[in-house]
Amino acid sequence: MSAVVLLRKFDAGGILSDSSRQFLRDVMEHTTTGPNRIRGLLPTGTVVANKTGTSGPDDAGISAATNDIGLVVLPDGREFILAVFVTESFEEHEANERIIADVARAVWDYYTAPPQEHDH
Numbered sequence: 001m002s003a004v005v006l007l008r009k010f011d012a013g014g015i016l017s018d019s020s021r022q023f024l025r026d027v028m029e030h031t032t033t034g035p036n037r038i039r040g041l042l043p044t045g046t047v048v049a050n051k052t053g054t055s056g057p058d059d060a061g062i063s064a065a066t067n068d069i070g071l072v073v074l075p076d077g078r079e080f081i082l083a084v085f086v087t088e089s090f091e092e093h094e095a096n097e098r099i100i101a102d103v104a105r106a107v108w109d110y111y112t113a114p115p116q117e118h119d120h
Contacts, residue, residue, distance in 0.1 A: 003085075004069070004082070007071065025049050025071075028049035029049040031050060033052045034097070036097040036098070037066075037097050038070045038072065038104040039101075039104075040101030040104070041101040042072065042105065047072070048070050050070025050071075053066075053067040054066055063086075063088075063089045063090075065087055066086040067083075067085045068083075068084055069082070069083040069084075072108065074111055082103070084099070084100040084104070
């Protein structure tokens with residue numbers, strides 16, 4: 001939760017100068033790490049400003065962290081912020097990345113779904 005709060009404050013401004021904030025946002029939007037994480041299952045061309053984090057597996061085969069945090073721009077210009085931390089995982093690296101991609105896609109689908117009609 002704290003990671004999302006921090007990214008929300010960063011995006012709103014006030015933590016960094018406007019030029020530093022824009023520079024960091026540009027770097028995050030153009031990063032090439034983690035293409036199979038938050039970006040992995042989103043429509044081609046979706047703007048994502050993210051930062052990944054990864055630890056390799058230890059001697060027991062446990063990955064302490066496969067992470068991604070980012071801002072995702074929806075087709076209507078709204079944004080959502082997402083942080084997914086896969087920790088203490090015995091899964092293969094690709095499976096951990098897929099978990100992050102699946103969560104990001106579920107959030108995308110929620111925010112882009114047409115309004116439901118309700119029976120009254």
